[in-house]
Amino acid sequence: MSSKVSRRSLLKKGAAAAMGGGAAALIAGDTLAAQQGGAPAILTNAQGGRKAKAVLKYRNELPTVEEITLRAIGGRDVVIRVEACQACYSQVTQALVTGNQTGLGLGRETPLTRATILGHGLVGVVEAIGPQVQKVQVGDRVITCQHAQCGVCYACLRMRGDRCMNNSVPSFASFDGKEVTGALGGGGFTEVTVVPEEYAVPVFTDIPPAQLSNISCVGSCGFGAATTMAPVEMATDVVVLGAGIVGMHAIQGARIRGASQIIAVEPIRYRRELALKLGATAVVDPNVEGDNLVKKLQEMCTSRVAKTDRRFAGGGYVGPDYVIEAVGGDRMKPKTEVGPDPTGVLPLQQGWDLCSAIGTYVTTSIGQPWDANVKFPAANWSDGAKHHIPGSQGGFGSRKEIPRLVRLIETGQFNMKALAPKTFPLSQTKQAFQEAADRTVMVTAVTPNS
Ligand SMILES: [Zn+2]
Ligand SMILES: [Zn+2]
Structure with a gap:
């Protein structure tokens, strides 16, 4: 496309193609870049009528692989050929259970009223863009997160x-x-997906796509817990409750931030062993400690082991500086060691209890029963100094944080290779979810075009 063509003309043609559809209709995909003298304009098309295989969930039926037909894309849409999408534990009941989708420790789940492509957040290559897209170009590898980042809203x-x-x-x-x-973040279990451009973050890296797919949900959640809203300070004590894929990202985040002690609490043996390789300085089995868990962890972070209790010599407070909770409720019964409380409520409570009175407690998990409660001493909660930062992916602004994490992986500071998902083709999506539900592997992903 020549840059001599007027902007008005380009926009008019682009809008017409995007609205009208037709795979043969060529439009200028990067008009603003061309006008600004930046990257060359890209020819693309509206993709209407294009076929793709996708894993569809509709109402309470089990998902099936079906052929979908793309509509013509809008002006800010990005068409992505999916390379990999992680099979998130949060979707195992949608994938494996019919009926009302209740599971162990599971609360309300929104019924799917439209046909929804499972998998949320993905890694792929941009194949086409609408005429107003500025943030990515055709050929870019992109990651989409559960949370978009438009950059201009409140x-x-x-x-x-x-x-x-x-x-x-x-x-x-x-x-x-x-x-x-x-699904939120862009359905990933499909050969081709479409998202508004605010979802798509370009990454300029050769890291294998399956490894990158961790970042979309679980990785951003765990790494963000240790590095964004409550960034771990160096030389501090950190307890990570749960060494699943979220916890493993938190452990590495705490290590990179310079924590002096990182204690991982995890019932599954192979996960405890991996935690030690990725930065945990100690591991604790909650099934072994039982009711003594809180006391044990506080002792590991205080006088006799790590600090002094002499108040005129820098000591005094009991417990870790940071607690990062990444346990959650069991949606299905695992085939590995089971934690002390399948609802996930007990570790939520323990995290609050064991955190230092001037420490920071970050919670990330989901899946607890909706009618369950945790208790805070009223006076302590209203007038104390213990911080609580709730919410998965708190503070993880994808456009800033994804490139940062990618650089840490590339430079060897973050070990994503050790967390590489076991991959499955689109036809074996159910198995990918089954193994995630069983917890027999750390994490699984689907590679729809393999
Ligand atoms: Zn997820
Ligand atoms: Zn926004």
């Missing part, structure tokens, strides 16, 4: 990209007369 302007208000994935395809949409 939340984004206040450094809370994780609470971006332009955070919705409209339907972009059809199947058997039904509208098809992607």
Whole structure:
């Protein structure tokens, strides 16, 4: 596309193609870049009528692999050929259970009223873009997170990209007369997906896509817990409750931030062993400690082991400086060691109890029963100095944080190779979820175009 073509003309053609559809309709995909003298304009098309295989969940049926038909894309849409998508534990009941989708420790789950592509957040290569897209180009490798980051809404302007208000994935395809949409962050169990550009973060790296797929949800959650809203200070004591894939990212985040002691609490033996390789300085089995767990962890972070209790010599407070909770409720019964409380409520309570009175408690997990409660002493909660930072992916603004984590992986400071998912083709998505539910492997991913 020549840069001599007027901007008005380009926009007009682009809008017409995007609105009208037709795979043959060529439009200028990067008009603003061309006008600004930046990257060359890209020819692309509206993709309407394109077919792709996708794992669809509709109402309470088990998901099946179906052929979807793309609609013509809108002006800010990005078409992505999916390379990998992690099979998140949060979706195992959607993938493996019919009926009302209740599971162990599971609370309310929103019924899926539209046909939804499972998998949330993905890694892929941009194949086409709408005429107004500025943030990515055709050929870019991108990661999409559960949370978009538009950069201009109320939340984004206040450094809370994780609470971006332009955070919705409209339907972009059809199947058997039904509208098809992607799960939040972009449905990843499909050969091709479409997201608004605020979701797509370009990454310039050769890290294998399956490894990168961890970042979309679980990685951003765990790494963010240790590095964003409550960044771990160097030479501090950190307890990480749960050494699943979220906890493993928190452990490495704490190590990179320079924590002096990182204690991982995890019932599954192979996970404790891996935690020690990734930065935990000690591991504790909650099933062994039982009711003594809180006391044991506090002792490991105080006088006799790590600090002094002499108040005129820098000592005094009991417990870790940071507790990062990454346990959650069991949605299905695992085939590995089971923790002390399948609802995940007990570790939530223990995390609060064991944290130092001037420490920081970060909670990330999901899946507890909706009617369950944890208790805080009223006076301590209202007038104490213990910080609580709730919410998975708190503070993880994808556009800033993803490139940062990618650089840490590339330079060997963050070991993502040790967390590489076991991969499955699209046809074996159910097995990918089954093994995630069983917890027999750390993490699984689907590679739809393999
Ligand atoms: Zn997830
Ligand atoms: Zn925003």
